[in-house]
Amino acid sequence: MPFRFRSTAARPSFARRCTALLLSLSMGAAGFATGLAASFSVSAPAHAEGRIRVAEQFGIVYLLLNVARDQQFVEKEGRKEGLDIKVDWVQLSGGSAINDALLSGAVDIAGAGVGPLLTIWDRTRGRQNVKGVASLGNLPYYLVSNNPNVKTIADFTEKDRIALPAVNVSVQARVLQYAAAKRWGDKDYNRLDPYTQALPHPDAAAAIIAGGTEITGHFGNPPFQEQELAGNPKAHIVLNSYDVLGGPSSATVLYATEKFRNGNPKTYRAFVAALADAAQFINANPQAAADIYIRTNQSKIDRNLLVKIIANPQVQFKVAPQNTFGLAQFMHRVGVIKNEPVSWKDYFFDDPATAAGS
DSSP states (O other), X not given: OOOOXXXXXXXXXXXXXXXXXXXXXXXXXXXXXXHHHHHHHHHOOSOOTTEEEEEEOSSGGXXXXXXXXXXXXXXXXXXXXXXXXXXXXXXXXXXXXXXXHHHTTSOSEEEEEXXXXXXXXXXXXXXXXXXXXXXXXXXXXXXXXXXXXXXXXXXXXXXXXXXXXXXXXXXXXXXXXXXXXXXXXXXXXXXXXXXXXXXXXXXXXXXXXXXXXXXXXXXXXXXXXXXXXXXXXXXXXXXXXXXXXXXXXXXXXXXXXXXXHHHOHHHHHHHHHHHHHHHHHHHHOXXXXXXXXXXXXXXXXXXXXHHHHHTOTTOBOOSSOOSOHHHHHHHHHTTSSSSOOSSXXXXXXXXXXXXXXX
């Protein structure tokens, strides 16, 4: 059964809820992933072709998965391979929980940022050999603040807290560190880390919109960042991930272990083909894709805003990763990953669908 955190509107007791949730997340993330792994290990030991368990998170960045699920593209592509594929969908929050679930065997495909991918690629090299499967598209991520005094990242102080899906692991955390390194030098890449706090995107967005909490910044993703900008007149963009990374980039990706890929070649091919089908569907049917997102996520987002996000020229739904190598080089340069990638192909599986990556 999917695990979901949901919050679509601010409530009077939000500050107390935020504090309790922050505490529970900081104390319980590892236990949560372990419990998830245990629940799967009882009912689903190592499996053969025809089953795949996919972990996703929150936001439009996972629209490819939403569409593939709604349109049953994995099942359809599986039948072309002679398989009746069963797909289990799990929703988690944060790269740490995602990586724990993958390494524990609770899921087969993990969805998270490039930062978590590079972290787990580095740590499993020569063992589980986790690598990227595909991109979920190019989408700009905004660092939004409701503090009028914060115009740039240099304006954050110890009184501010920046919400991230996972501290030190998520792609938002890594892009923030990359931005800090560009401003103050590599030796101060972690200068803003003390101001960051783990919080799921829906709750962080609610905090920014409501105001009056310790959360004054949120490095999120669509549609939460757009909801913040529309919902609070004080909310404004402090940082755009595209500016840090040097242009359109694949911030969120899917990855898997070498064992799953090699042991389930037909299921793996069907899944990647389904992603391509989903990308084609979204690009051809943005209105229908918006309806699928709302239905799949039980979202209360304004539909017109959602369609606007999907149709944004800066948003590109494609499976080949783009512009990921600069972040990989930075992470090695400052020592957060030990293995130095020579190219993006070091941390992505070699597949025709991603051959045009970067």
